[in-house]
Amino acid sequence: MGGQTARIARFIGVRLAVSAPVILGIVFLTFMLIRMGGQDPVAMLAGPMADEAMLNALRAQLQLDQPLLAQFANYMVRIAHGDLGVSWQGGIPVLNEIRHLFPATLELVLLSVALAALIGIPIGMRAATKPNGWFDQISRFVSLAGFSMPTYWMGLMAILVFFYILRWAPAPMGRLSMEVAAPAVVTGSILVDALLEANWRAMGSALAHLALPVACFTMLAAAPMIKQTRAIVIEIMGSDYVRYARANGFSAATVRRMALRNAATPLLTFLGSELTSLLAAAALIEYIFSLSGLGQWGLNAILLGDFAVVQGYVLTLALFSMAIFMVIDLIVMLIEPRN
Amino acid sequence: MLAMDKTKAQAWAHGFYVHAIGLTRRSPTFVAGLCMVLFFLGVAIFAGVIAPYSPTESFSYDILRAPSDRFIFGSDGNGMDVFSRVIYGCRYAFGIAVPAGLIMVGIGLPLGLIAGYKGGLLDEVLLRTLDVLRAFPTIILALAVVAATGQSLISMVVVIGVLDSPIFARVVRAEVLNLRASTFVKAAVAMGNPAWRVMVVHILPNAILGATAQLPMRMAWAVRISATLAFIGVGIQAPTPEWGAMIRQGAEYVITGEWWAALFPGLALMLLVLGFNLLGDGLTDILDPKRRGVGK
């Protein structure tokens, strides 16, 4: 299969070449937006007792007195060396922070998307079998309602009901209960790390803390999943080849298999875009449930004008979505004959 | 297959001219959506009549009172009447969504029209922009831009409208590509009509019809994202009775059981967004002949 390997390599090569300008564009856009935003961190950094001389010295030290384009060039050179800079809030290297926080966000997003797919795809398929039937109408209304609900508000109401009134959920703070010791950090995902050392107590606590945010997030993620699956399946069921198959008396099972197979590509592609858009939406859920993930950190940084962090955050999101799209397109290329 | 073999455009036009009641009967979703949106619009218009208090009047000695006869939705952390604030909040919801929608259409329609019809550089740029938007979470972008361009209501409206315009342009572009391939446009071109005439006379009206269903959904998005920005704490100045900002203020008290300050504005927000979405979904049903009950 040397040809296949070469094909994959060429695909990845082309994709990287095409993605590079998009990534560069994103970095540039973020850089300019944040720098021109009028947020001057120097006053914050220097503290309440600084005078003008101290501010200027600090500005020079942070190279904030240089022209914007020169600052951008410096930044790009540093990125090329794998240095994403340092958060002015804490002097902590951004890359370390990302490494710490990303697993928490991934945990939330992957679990939710997986659940949403498990719920949304079958519902969407069922709805598509009889468009405008009662199941379709109900599922459409529910998915639209889920889609219309502000995530953060849903989170708040979940806290009210499950934490305050029912006392089922743990306090919405962090990823583990206070009295539970965290497992040794291997992957950064508490679930995985707890599994690795068979620490069921930590595992249970982590799951309990994830339950509400994941449930809320799943609601959000499942809505478009239902809608999209339904649309894809309806389109396939109305396609010439399905009509032809039915005209030839193929069994319902065969037709369903055929539909599934043909739905795989558009569904995968949709799952990819869903995954990337949810990664960004995770910020609000993390904020509501104090999950201290990447999103919460990035959100905060935008409000505070912490340049390096915002750029690191956006870059991570962009790279992640690029990677997701690449992997998905690669899978599609391998399973899909039309390419 | 049936005798009613018309061009797609005629079918749309047909669908559009028919009496509104006929349209709504066809799609219960549409009726529900329309009723909800009209209800909120009515509330927005008559807010002054409905609301018992000024939305920004602070009752200093009634901080965070539970719902009662006096404050039917309770009072918030600043001693303001939640009910009156929710009522007046409708005005902000429409006041943001409608101008943002106009900006979106104003930019997106010509952009999509030209990109779809002419192709070339503009089309390329549009597609690349969409790529960037796809990889760049809109909420983060909106947040950064609003934070950067001064935190005013106006900048929020403009940012939302501008950020969403490429998405609308894409819808228009897809419609235009479809129409460009249709017989009647080919015929118009063959008859020697200039490009602008074909675009304006033959494509534009049909493209607008095709993109109409998208409009309420984009409005829903505008309402949602503006509330989200306000919830995060940008764009809206206290004590403006904007729903997102109210949820933000009320969020502080939810965990200790003072739920009313966050519940009601969120409920209103959800219902209006749902209304717009239902409206859009229903319109898709009505305007898309492929999904019609009669015919094929």
Place this chain on the structure above:
Amino acid sequence: MSLLTVDDLHVHFIARGLDNQLRTAKALNGVSFNVEKGQVLGLVGETGAGKSLTALALLGLLRPPAKVVQGQIRFKGQPLGLLDGHASQGMRGKSITLIPQSPKTSLDPTTRIGEQLIRMQREHGEASYAAAHARALEMLASVQIPDPAQRMQAWPHELSGGMAQRVLIAAGLINSPELVIADEPTTGLDLTVQAEVLDIFKRLVRANGMSAIIITHDLGIVAHYCDRMAVMFAGTIIEEGPVGKVFEEQKHPYTQNLIASTPKQIALHGFVGGVGSPPNLYDLPQGCVYKDRCSKAQSTCSTPVPLVRFGPDHQARCHHPDQGR
């Protein structure tokens, strides 16, 4: 006994209109015809005349809001279910098969050609995989696809339109059906390819003693490939007879108009002789459906139309059939 008998078939579409009133489109209004064993029938008419709807009924694929109001179809004397889901599944794809009108899109895009041909057999019988594979190869060769062994591995999108249609013919005939329905089988193919494909089709049908219905608006195809022809207008067969006879002595004014027009003109603009659009199926005229466009129309045309016979196998529905010659 005829292989296929269609007897007074009435199909209506019933749906709620924009004004919330129930409205009925009378799509088929008493269609009757027979197909004998070994015979090729051409079903001809303009778009919307009900040709394809008849085919759908034959395949048992009618779906709501379509409703069979009256009539039935018998295959070898057995009545066929006409609505989707009620049809005898065993019949479709085995005894009655379809060659669809859009070859490129009718093949499952994610399955290789060979697999699709094999699946077609195994859905309807106990054929072993190896036997089905051999049969598929054989059929591909018989539809004159070069290098069939290699084509078995091809994906549908790799085929040209003509090739795809040959594959569909192979698929349609692979289970040795008794009746093949070819629904506008060559639309979208260029003329030389059309001829090649139809030649192959006719040869195979004849060689295997099958019956066929070719649905088309192209009289040239009818003339070349069919034994009998039935002309449809507004859900009614207005003239039926052997191809040679109908071409020589058309009895119905519509048929006369049809034959006077070139096939190309029919396809693009409807009729040269006729005026206006097809009749409104929601509001069919009393009596003859063609009277509004007929040059010979008289007041009697509003009364029920008689079926006039011109010999044992030629008949027309008209108050004033051409009695000349």
Place this chain on the structure above:
Amino acid sequence: MAQEKTLVMAMSATPKGFDPDIWVPGQIEAAVNLYEGLTKYGTRSGANGKVEVDPSKIEPHLAESWTVSPDGKTYVFKLKRGVRSPFGNELTAQDIVWTYEKSALQKRTGQFMRTAARIEKVEAVSKYEVRYTLSDANRIFLGALTLHLPAIFDASEAKKHATPDDPYATKWLALNTAGYGPYHLQALQAGQQAVFVVNPNYAFKKPYYTKMIWREVPSPATRVALVRTGQVQYAEQIPFQQLTALRADNTVKVESVPGFGGATVRMNPRFPPFDKVKVRQAVAYATDYAAIGEAVFLGQGTRSRSMLNSPIAGAVNAYKYETDYNKAKQLLAEAGYPNGVDVTLEYSTNWWWEEPLVLQMQASLAKAGIRVTPKRIPSTEMLARRTINVWTVPFLTHLTSSFVPDPSYNMFLTAHCRGSSNVNANCDAAMDKLIDASVVERDQKRWLALIEQAQNLQADSATFIETFLPGTHEVFAACMKGYVWKPHNRLVWKDLSCNS
């Protein structure tokens, strides 16, 4: 080894750094427990029998004694022997000299304190003796030495992390600790938690708690929930709305101290209409103090009566304005604004009370024809624009606060034209003269007179609207004992104990 005692704290965010020279959020809260001064305030028994700080009494701490030259400009401190860091190094005069060298190089917060206390030189006299030379004798110096900054680092340990680019290991010290205080950092997971453990070599009374877990809980309401459910033993920055309920809850203990930091609304006389004293006074009369006390501080605050408040020595009731809309209208008319004025009140969210206070001001000022447009601006913008000599915010909210409960120091900080917390261009030659005189006045009686005069002058000029002292309200588990409020207004962990 004694049994491990752990205290879990629900904090708004994990510390962003630990070097007292670099102010970042959470740094001070941590640093006061990591680094200690040469001196400390004495204590006395308060009104209700509780131990409280006596700002007039300064006692030895890391220094066991000191001598002062007759002109008050030279101090020689004798260090306590056997003061060791967790790394085992003993505190010597060299450590202190190194600390001042580091601060001088960084030119940040430590340098400011050094300037404020007029420290000119710091030299090692012997291994355990260090000499401070001051440019002027002043009352601030010994008080300043109670603070955690300039921090006294374990220089031997810090030097191990120095690099040629960074000879004072500032990068390392930003995220690690090396001091002689009761606690040191064990682990930091930014955004989640920081763990501090007791310094096993701590030279004074061993703290009860051996381990402090600082958990990040951004939502104040969640912090309340946690302390009520017993999952944490301390929760910081609790909104006033919760305090009443918490006081009634016997699973928690609320400790409240008025403190001396006041919530003010300030007017910058460089911008009209605030250039007219009558307008400023009109604002003072048009403020509904009762409503603010109720709606903003929920009856938990204490009315501020001057720019100085108890326990600062010499504080008097200078601010005598009470709500009087007619008087406000009259003053406004006299100032030439019979139809009222339109003003923008800018605020940030550095303190929780800013927005509610602004809304109450808007409501009450409107009754006197002063139409207020509230405007929230980002913290960074606020900091940059209100900075001394920039002064581009005409009307703003601000908290009057300081680390040192000394009247001259406080007045200088907030009301002197060169004071670094003078955010509203409060520049008045007469005022500056009074403050300058008070700093060097050594006669107690005349000193007190100067202070009173300055407070009255400030109140008359009405550039500050004095509202309430929000106070410090600390929320603990019910068993917590030993809490003592400190002038730096941060929680000191080593005082705490719990015998449940």
